[in-house]
Amino acid sequence: MDWYFKCPLCKKDRSSDWDNAGKTVECAECKKTRKIPTPADQHDAYVDQHDWPDDMEKEVFRVKGRVCVIDACDSKEMTLDHIKAWNNKGRTSVSNLQPMCKSHNSSKSDTDFSTWLKESKLKLRQ
Ligand SMILES: [Zn+2]
Ligand SMILES: [Zn+2]
Secondary structure, three states: EEEEEEEEOOEEEEEEEEOOOOEEEEOOOOEEEEEOOOOOOOOOOEEOOOOOOHHHHHHHHHHOOOOOOOOOOOOOOOOEEEEOOOHHOOOOOOOOEEEEEHHHHHHHOOOOOHHHHHOOOOOOOO
């Protein structure tokens, strides 16, 4: 799994193996030693696959809460949802993931969140 992020120093788009997130290495672009950001450092950074790593899930729950985004839903069986669908070029990043219960997530399938919300007449939690 590869990890796509911006160098914290030169701001250029960089990538590395996901396992190196959080490690301190030299940037091939600016030649300076810097930490490869973690999902908590850069919410727009993304991995190149549909399934997210545990560290990314933790950060989504920390920032957005561990509760389904659908109004009045009290399910405890949580997963994450791609707000912009993965099959519609939605990225697997903290920014594009949100907490959703498994039942709402399977009803949503791979539709974009905004489209599904309208079609299913559900409301966002306030
Ligand atoms: Zn750099
Ligand atoms: Zn739900």
